Amino acid sequence: MKKKLKSRLALIDDNELILTCDNISDNINSICKILSESAVKNSSVPINRRKRTGKPRKKPWAPEIASAAKSSKIHHAKWKAAGKPTNPENEIYKNNKNSKKKLRSLQRRLEATNRNNKYQELMELNERNDKGFYKLVRKQRDPSNPSGSSLIFKDNTLNDQIEITEAFAQYFEELSTPCENVNFDNDHFTNVKRDITSLTELFKHSKNHNIPVTTTEEVKKTVLSFKNGKSPDEENITAEHVKFGGQTLISILTNIINFIFQNLDIPSLLKSGIACPILKKGKKENGSKLLQKNCHHYVHWKNCREATSSKQPRFNKQTTK
Template sequence: MKNLVPSMENYTRCSDTNDPRDSFKLPKGKGGVSILWPNSWTNNVKKLKDGNERVIAILITTSQDICIINAYMPTCNTDSQYEYRECLDIIFDIIQKYQETHKIILCGDLNGTLLDSRNNKHDKILKSFVSEMGLSTGVNKDERHSFFHHAWSSSSQIDYILVNDKNLISKYNIDEKSSINLSAHTSVSVKTTIEIPANTKPANKNKKAKFKLQWDEMDKRQYNNLIQQDSISVIAENNVNTQMDMLKGPKWKASPEVQILLRSCRDLYKQWQEVGKQKDHPMATMLRNEKRKLRSKIRMEQAVSRQNLYQQIMDNPNSQLFYRLINRNRSNQQTSTNCLKIDEAYNFVPEEQRKSFAKYYEDLSVPKENIYENGYLNLCKIRQQLYEQAMDKEAEDPEQFTETEVMKAIGKLNTKKSADESGITAEHLQNSKSTVSPVLTSIFNNIILKRTVPVSFKFGILTPVLKKTKRSNYYEQLPGYNSYTYYWKNF
C-alpha cells in the first residue's frame, strides 16, 4: 500500500493472512481492510491492536477525538452468520471502549444492507446492531446501491460510513457506477465537520519509555512537597485502616479522565461530609453516581490495557510477555481465574471458587500440633503467654514510637528491592524520611493504642517460581478454551 500511495501512511490487514496456503493450487486472495491518512497526520494517529484480520481501528487526536473502525464483513453463505456475529462483537467491544472519549466512525464493506428492500440473515443482524449502537449515516440516507454483481445479476447497498453523532457528517455521497471502475463496488464518501490540523513534526520512533525510576536525578523538594499535601489529613485520622488507605494512594497511573473523576468524587465526599453524611441526602446520590462513572472508566481502561497485552502475546509470544501475564494475573486489580481444579473436578462458579480458597486457607490457619516438634510447639506457647502478659502490663500507659526511631528504621531498609503490592519501594521512603516519618509514627502508635493491625498489613505478594521440569504445576490450558483460560492446578 505504501508503494501504491507513497504520500499516505496506512494501517492494513488482509482477511486471509492466517489461512493455510497450498503450493499446489493457490486460491484467489480475499482482500482486506486499510485506513490511509496524509503523512502530516501521523503524530495525531494511533493504530489500535484491537480487531482481527477483517476489522481494524485507529484513533485520531484533534479538537474532537475520533475513533475510525474499518470492517470487511464476511459474505453471505451457509453458516456465515456465526463469523458475521463474531466480527460485530469485536466492533462492539471497540465502540464500548472509546465511545465516551471519542466520536465513532464505522465504515467499510458490511455485506449487509440497511435498506428495507432486502432482509436476509446478515441484513437482520446488521440492522439490529446499528439500532442498538445508535449508528447512522448522519444525514438523509442515500438509497443508491453501492455494489453491482459482475454479471449484473443483482445489486445492493452494502458499503457504509456510519457515525454515533449525526452532527459529525455534513455530506454523504455514493458515487455512480463508472465504466473505468473495475471493482464491483462504488466509492462511498462523507464530509465531516471536524478539521484535523497538520503536524509536520516527525515522530520520534527511537524514543523508549523509562520504567526504572532515576532516584539520583529526582527533585526531592518537589517529591516531598507532593507527599506533604496529604500528610496532615492522614495524621488526623484515628482509624489505622483508614490511615493506610489514605497513605497508599492509587496503585496505577491514572489517566487525565480518571483524575478528573477522582477529584470530583473527593469534592463531593467533602460536601457530603459537611452535611453530616446523611444517606438520603441528594449529595449522597450524586456521590454514588460519580463513583459509578469512575469505576466504569477504570474498568474500560483496564480492558483496553488487558486486550493490548493479549494481542501482543498472540502477535509475538515470548517469555517476557509470559511473565508479564503472570504479574498481571496475580494483581488484585485483575479479574479472577475462570476455572479452578479442585479434587480433580473443574469449578467455574466464582462463589464456589471463593469458598474453596477460604476453606483451604482456613485449614492452614488452624493449629496442628502433630506437624510441629513438641519442644518447639511448647516454646511458641510460652512466648505467646509472655507476650500477652507484657501487653496487659503496658495496657494503661504503653510505650510509643518516636519519629527518630522511625527514621532510623527507614534508613536501615534494603534498597533496589521489588515494590510491594502498592508499588512502594524502600527508595520512596528513604527519599522522604522527614516527610513520611510523622505519618508512619502516627500509624504505628495507633496500632499500639488501639491494638488493631491494619488489614493491608495482612496482605502480601505470592510469586509462583516456575521450574523448567514442573511448569504445568502452576498453570495449564483447559481443553476447549482459549489460551488465556488458566486455572491453578495446585494451591
C-alpha cells in the first residue's frame, strides 16, 4: 500500500506545486481523494459470510393472541366461502368482523405493554451500564420486534418514522444555529465578530509576516503523534492515511502549512468538523427526552487535515493574535 500510495502522491510534485488562495482547497481535496482511494483499493477483502435466505423468525405470540388469530382465520375462511357477504345483519359477516376486531385489540394492547416495559427498563438502567443500554438498542432494532418506535419531541409524541426523522433533523439544525436561541447574547456575538475583523485587518496590514518556516521534521513529528483507530472525518480520512503517506506526503503537507503561514489565509476546507451532541454532566434521562433539554452543547471533532496544521505551535500562536 505504501509503495502505491507514494507513487500516486509523486504525481503531485511538491517542488512544483503552485498554491494560491483560490486553488489550495482543490489541491487538498485531490490529496484526500488519493489517500481515500488508495486505502480502499489496498484494503483486505472481507470474508463472505453465509447469508440467511429465509425470513427472520418471529417470536411466538401469547396464547391469547394465538387463539384469537386462529379464530380470525377460521371466520375469515367461512366468510370467504360464503361469497363474502356485506350485509351487517349476516351472522357470518358479524363473526368475521368481531374476530378481527378482537385480534387487533389484543395486538395493540400487547404492543403498548411491551413499549411501556421498554421505557421502564430504560429509566431504571444504570447510567454506566453500557452493556444493558446496547442490549436494549439491539432489541429495538430486531426485525422480529413487534413493538413500534415513538419519540417525544417538544411535548409531541411521534410514532411515524418520517416524523421522527424530521424531528431529529430539526433538532440538530437548531443545535448548530445557536444565534436563534432566545438566551443567546447577540450583542456580544456582534462585538466579537467586529473585534475579530479589526484584529485580522490590523495583523494583515502590519506586515508581520515573519513567521518561521515549518520544517518537514516538525510536520512528521506531528503526524506520528496522531492516535490510531479513530473515526474518519467527513472526507473519510484517518490518521493512518496520513501516516502511510510517507515522506512524500509530509513534504506536500509542509508546503501547504507554510503557504497558510505566509498568506495568513486558512482554507474553509480546514475549518470544517463534525458536531457531536453530548449530555450535560450529571444528567440521566431516558432516550426519548434526549432531544428536549440535555444536549445544549456539543463537541466539535476536528478533521484530520485541520489537526495536522493546528498542532503546529506557531499556528496556534499566530491564530490567537
